[in-house]
Amino acid sequence: MRRLHGILPILFLLLAIYQVLGQNSWPSRERRCVARHKCRHQVDFRAMTKGNNGCPAPETYCQNIHILNDVPDISVEETVNPECGRPNTRGVTFEVPNMDGFAQEFEFPWMVALLDIKGEYLGGGAIISPEVVITANHVTNNLTEDQLIVRAGEWDLKTNSEHFPHVDARIRSIVRHPGFDKYNGANNVALLFLRTPLKFTQHIKLICLPPNNRNIRNLDYSRCILSGWGKKSFNDFTDMNVLKKMELPIVHNNKCEYQLRRFFGYTFQLDNSLLCASGELGKDTCGSDGGSPLACSLREDPQRYELAGIVNFRVLCGKQDVPTVYTNVGKIRDWIIIETNKNLNVSARTS
Template sequence: MNKGPKLVVDLRESSKNRCHYLEVCCHPDDKLKPLDAAIHMEHNQCGISNVGGVFMTLTGGRLETSFAEFAWTAAILDAGHNFLCNGVLISRKVVMTTATCLTTEEPLIVRAGDWDLVTDREAVQHENRTVKDRVVHQQFRWDSTQYNIALLILTEEFPRLQHIVPVCLAPMTPVDLDKESCFVCGWNHRIVSKTPSARNIVLKMEMDIDKSSWSNNSRSTILEGTPRSEQPVYAKGAPLVCPTESSRYYLVGIWSTSLNGGTQFTDVRQFRLWINRELRPFNIFL
């Protein structure tokens, strides 16, 4: 149904008919052609969310977000376009993920601007880019969760569109973040069928961050958190973000592993110098 300038998608209503939940049943002759509705942006700001989503707002879900609400989420795919892991845009040419996501030497693809991985029926199409180079932290070991971080350098930049926006990295000087409002956004790491009722939408999971690991007096590379939701989610490689008072979002962690009901994140704040150093040979400066 339409409500003002946005389409409202109610997940509770969509299960009552045989059509796809993003479509309305009609005669084939009345079917509309998709529009190129992508909104180009002149600015190059980071960490800007689309409150309530772009073009459509989702209702009736639990953790599901609206379309492009957190436009820095990225999907890492294999050459067959199968979902492997979550990632996060830290620039229009660089995606961050965990080293444990890179289990294959086969070519990788990064998808930005997607929302439901099971369908291509969104109002605005996603963009794919091939991974040109991989940078895994030199101290990463498979038998440890320390230094579990990697950078993917793309063949070309993603365009400046409203549904594709990089997240902000914490600057060298501390920024005041609201650690009570941190959350993970990404896709559940699962396989779903492509039936009309199936979906794998970007989720938002609010997290309680362990105070001792947040202050990080031990200089550990691990940040620990506990999901506030009881719904089981495994969002490997997904970003943990926290807002400023002005609702600008900064990346503080990436989902490393789940353990005893809690989640361990790689503390991205500890790697700003490493990120800058590794990107310099590619003439990328953040």
Template structure:
């Protein structure tokens, strides 16, 4: 599936983040990414921020263009997301504490972020980044709360159910969602996943159902994949071939495998 670029016109400097964040678009891919689709929620259900208070909406500015991604609160000052969401970005607008993408909650903005130095855009290896919010995010424990992270080296067993959330497309080549959505999918073995993605690395894992119909999609990139039993974030939405296709799971960054880098750069 070839990626499209969704552009918005330049905004006047006097417009505040409420106006900026209302102009939602997918994150981009590259024209050479014929099969790769930087991901959304398909086959899921409406949820609320109270159910996933660690989820944040990101609007990323590159020059005069804006792109959508997701992220997760890992502390008062740091958000976890995908490295590919941050490439070439000049400013990041954040909405935290809201079920809706275009209103509610609290808005923050920053230009401070880091991508993993080994991030490889060709195969999405080490697809992890952190965003620093110097002013701090107000964590009220109800609408905003940090998500627990696993210890480095934690094994992700096959068949582990993860909850993936975001405001991305609800069908392949579809429209982004205004309401926060979630979908639960089981992890699959890397051996099985390599039938669809031959370049899969040990810093990645896959999740999906054989019959398709449930997946993340465009606009969900960078969002969390959280183990349903423990509430621990095991993955970061990275990419997939199309969305929710049969026999084609979504690919996620394996958080335990990049845990030391997260700790070193965020203190979390």
């Protein structure tokens, strides 16, 4: 017993020394949310889909010892005469592995969200010039210029912690195609003319318009991409927070017309101003994707995209052999150019 009493003080002393040394030598396991480019170790998107440990999508839950405190913040730089249709395939400030079904940070810089005055998401659109956004007619239906907001430079709708801020632009005028037919979707397109031109940066750029009556054979069928914040699948209850991305094949009009006659009857004819895509199981537009762009890469330049279509209407969501219908931008290019020149000239004369 006396020997035990003599050993106990030594044990307590050793324990105290161990605790002091441990605090100074063992790496801290404390973590916090930081910008992704400021963390040495990254997690893949599967961790983000499980809540991202409470961090916004542009941030990661980083162990303190892995935080790169000496990394400077990234600044937004205005881009002079940017080349149209160039995506940020690896993101702008960071890249997340395994982003299946979702876009990288600012991957599609031409993508815009259309919001109501309360900030609620209504649909998508695409930037085709500093002052013009293209979308679907039905998204703007019964709304005035003062009731819509164009949000450019967005990725995650539910946070403002992205490294580059989004830009909310007010609309000067809305020009809707006079040949729009709500019964068959013909000419379902509208142009939104902005009060103030957008400044092009790393995360805000325009998409290329196709040449007039674009021959679809010049597009890479396997590299058409739909982006938008609508529901990812029929089973989802809400629209997406992070911008989704789906690779979809073009479906020839004759085949699309045949497949859709199961729903519209044997006399159904697909209007010449339309095109179809998808028809693959689990890959489709769902929810509020109206007006969102279908961008296809060029065979001669696979890293460059042009605006093949904008989401028009669908019958079912993500069903096999049931394609979605898009407004064919190549078929209405002349109208786009005429209205753009007319309305920009009016703006120049009155300013």
